[in-house]
Amino acid sequence: MKDILAPLGARAFHARQIMAWFYQRGVSDFSRMTDLSKGLRTALGKNFRADELLLMTERRSRDGSRKILLKTADRQLIESVLIPSRERLTACLSTQLGCKLNCGFCATGAMGLVRNLTAGEIADQLFHLQSMAGWQNRITNIVFMGMGEPMLNYDATLSAARLINSHLGFNIGARHITISTSGIVPGILRLMEEPEQFKLAISLSATTDAVRNKIMPVNKKYPLKELLTAAREFSNRKGKLVFFEYILLAGINDGLDDADRLAKLLKNIPGKVNLIPYNPGEKNGLFKPSPPQAQHAFFERLLQQGVAVTVRMSKGQDISAACGQLRAAAISKQT
Ligand code: SF4
DSSP: OHHHHGGGTOOHHHHHHHHHHHHTTOOOOGGGOTTSOHHHHHHHHHHOOOOOOEEEEEEEOTTSOEEEEEEOTTSOEEEEEEEEOSSOEEEEOOOEEEOSSOOTTOTTGGGOEEEEOOHHHHHHHHHHHHHHHOTTSOOOEEEEOSSSOGGGGHHHHHHHHHHHHSTTTTOOOGGGEEEEESSOHHHHHHHHHSSSOOEEEEEOOOSSHHHHHHHOTHHHHSOHHHHHHHHHHHHHHHTOOEEEEEEEBTTTTOSHHHHHHHHHHTTTSOEEEEEEEOOOTTTOOSOOBOOHHHHHHHHHHHHHTTOOEEEOOOOOGGGTOSTTHHHHHHHHHHO
8 A cells, every 4th residue: 555655645654544544434435534635635536446346236134144246347246245143243255256166056156257356356345344234343254255266366365365354454363264165275285374374164065076076076176185185284284273164965965974974084184064054046956955854963973973063054045145146146137
């Protein structure tokens, strides 16, 4: 920011003032930054645009989650979600427009990849979500689990995560920022080398290569053994738990034999499993959610084997909150 402002004759403290207006007070209109000189405000307004994204739609779920659809300068649509729970307020951010990895249970995967988002577009999603929540009601946690594979847009994702983490930015602790991957091993190894203590989540959702190859084709490139070796290495190096997301799909990966294999696979990896009831969405008819009895039996079986496990309630079923669903619905309405 300091370097960008230097040609306007602004100094480092001006940069800090502007950052505070953006990220502490939620003001992106330069003319309202009243502690800057009038000349600087005018010059900023002439030379820069602070907001990247335009708010198009907001949907509120009965369970309190809120999803927004944002439009980019090149008229593409991005989704972001705000998820309140008792003790935290979580923002789920997108990192790509679409995704090329084509996981069978995901509406975004069905769209293919349009392009990577810039760091500014990723961070601006948070600005919009925070504005919607109110700047007094600060967002506490970030998950990069919206549209796209964060590790395939690594630099922009990391840059946004650093801005979110910075005390001059959103000032959210690294331990409250989770970067998720469907299993891009080089991304996990890169993240392991970063100085920050960002959390890692891996979307696992299968216990054999045969099943994972079918539902998450990325597994053909980075099979389970390689992926779990990287997860173990990450956990050992960082001294942190790795979070394994497991979407329960009826008859595909929700048997007790799967639970047993999962416990065995994760035996030496300090981690935690989040079971996620599948949210089928409007158009995605390939899979069915696992019935509640099967979910319960799966959960109990993991517990019996000493696996740390939680069941994440699928939020926002009534607002198409699974990644890519709202965008898909908006596009199908346009066409
Ligand atoms: S689940 Fe994630 S990685 Fe897989 S297709 Fe959807 S957005 Fe891409």
